[in-house]
Amino acid sequence: MRxxxxxxxxxxxxxxxxxxxxxxxxxxPVDYNFFAGIAPELSTPGGSLPGANDPGCVPSADHPxxxxxxxxxxxxxxxxxxxxxxxxxxxxxCVFSLTYGAYDLPWPVSAVGGMRPIEQSAAEVAAFVDRVxxxxxxxxxxxxxxxxxxxxxxxxIKRVGGADKVGKLVAIAPPWLGTNALGAADIAHFSRAxxxxxxxxxxxxxxxxxxxxxxxxxxxxxxxxxxxxxxxxVTYTNIVSAIDELVVPHTSGLVPGPNTTSIVVQDGCAxxxxxxxxxxxxxxxxxxxxxxxxxxxxxxxxxxxxPPFTG
Numbered sequence: 001m002r003x004x005x006x007x008x009x010x011x012x013x014x015x016x017x018x019x020x021x022x023x024x025x026x027x028x029p030v031d032y033n034f035f036a037g038i039a040p041e042l043s044t045p046g047g048s049l050p051g052a053n054d055p056g057c058v059p060s061a062d063h064p065x066x067x068x069x070x071x072x073x074x075x076x077x078x079x080x081x082x083x084x085x086x087x088x089x090x091x092x093x094c095v096f097s098l099t100y101g102a103y104d105l106p107w108p109v110s111a112v113g114g115m116r117p118i119e120q121s122a123a124e125v126a127a128f129v130d131r132v133x134x135x136x137x138x139x140x141x142x143x144x145x146x147x148x149x150x151x152x153x154x155x156x157i158k159r160v161g162g163a164d165k166v167g168k169l170v171a172i173a174p175p176w177l178g179t180n181a182l183g184a185a186d187i188a189h190f191s192r193a194x195x196x197x198x199x200x201x202x203x204x205x206x207x208x209x210x211x212x213x214x215x216x217x218x219x220x221x222x223x224x225x226x227x228x229x230x231x232x233x234v235t236y237t238n239i240v241s242a243i244d245e246l247v248v249p250h251t252s253g254l255v256p257g258p259n260t261t262s263i264v265v266q267d268g269c270a271x272x273x274x275x276x277x278x279x280x281x282x283x284x285x286x287x288x289x290x291x292x293x294x295x296x297x298x299x300x301x302x303x304x305x306x307p308p309f310t311g
Contacts, residue, residue: 027051028086034281034311036082045107049078051089052097055135059094065142065167066132067293069097070125072147072173072280073114073208076102080146083281083311084289088144091290096132096141100124100152101210114148117209118220122156129156129165142168142293146280147246148210150174154231155224163233170292171238173279176229177252178216181245216252230257237292238262239285243308246276263288269303274311281311 028050040049052069059066067088071080076099088095099113101121114121129141143153143166150171156162157169213220230236240253242264247253254262265272265284274282287301 027090030083030087030090032083032281032283032286032311034083034277034309036281037076037078037080037085038082040082041076041078041111044078045111046099047078049081049085049097052077052081052085052095054094057094057136059136059138060092063091063093063294064138065140066094066096066136066138068125068129068132068141068143069095070143070145070149070153071097071099071113072149073211074112075099075146075149076111076113079111080149080280083286084144087286087290088293093293094136094138096128098124098128100128114152114210115208118148118152118155118213119159121152121210122160125152125156126160126162129162133165140165140167142166142170144170144172144289144293145174146172147175147276148214150176151214151224154229157231157234158224158227163231166234168235168237168293170289171236171253172285172289173240173244173247173276174238174253175214175247176238176255177225178214178218178221179247179252180216181248228257229255230260232258234259236260237288239279239288239292240264241274241276241279242266243273244276244279261292271303272306273308274306275308277309278306278311282306283311 037049040047069081069084077097081097085095085097099111101114101116102110102112103115132141145153153169157166212218236259238253240250240262242250244250265274265279265282269284272282272284274285279285283302283304284306287299291298
């Protein structure tokens with residue numbers, strides 16, 4: 001199916017799902033493509049996507065919690081969220097995004113987030129959430145997170161006092177138990193067993209300090225999950241790809257728990273080839289995100305061909 005045909009099908013499904021609810025016409029164009037935020041970052045470095053970071057946004061009675069978008073490793077406020085900022089704004093949400101964990105260097109390095117230790121990123125998120133709550137007058141936010149953003153958000157919830165300030169965490173491709181992508185966690189384990197752990201860690205974190213923290217069995221992940229993966233005060237929805245090449249195994253994102261729902265996008269839709277990147281641009285994943293944010297909505301989610309990498 002050509003991209004234009006798929007876009008028309010997604011639009012038709014959306015109109016059928018939303019028409020009876022009387023949803024207002026879309027204000028911002030929506031592109032189901034993981035890379036849709038690249039062009040805005042190139043044209044407006046360090047800026048905000050359409051629909052995001054409106055300081056005058058007042059949450060509605062239907063959507064009282066502002067949505068804060070938490071990007072993955074190497075992502076940013078614009079580059080990770082070209083689909084979700086306009087999509088959620090069109091649905092009537094107050095949407096906010098930030099770049100955290102970037103090195104303090106000139107652009108474009110400043111747009112590459114998720115590089116520094118997760119503890120530091122979580123502190124940036126904590127300060128940002130406080131500003132969002134003060135600006136909107138809301139009592140809580142909801143998180144939509146991708147990849148590392150889930151670990152940053154959960155660290156904030158569990159270790160930085162954020163549990164009272166977050167209602168829902170909608171987790172796209174979460175590595176809750178860490179990842180063994182490319183066997184990196186196994187190599188780290190054997191390196192430590194041989195007494196070469198410090199040397200391996202120095203190499204593994206030379207550019208991305210957060211990456212080694214997310215290896216399966218790392219001291220960071222072990223400590224974060226020592227009291228269980230989830231906070232009992234927050235509602236979690238895990239949206240996972242069975243062919244994720246970076247969260248390995250993909251079942252790392254399917255940990256059962258209280259107030260937790262897990263979804264594999266390929267279940268019931270074999271033509272969705274979303275992997276780690278494309279799942280953040282998949283129309284099917286986006287439908288599940290909208291339903292998770294608004295449990296009363298529960299609209300049908302589309303099943304269309306989704307190519308890997310782009311969505």
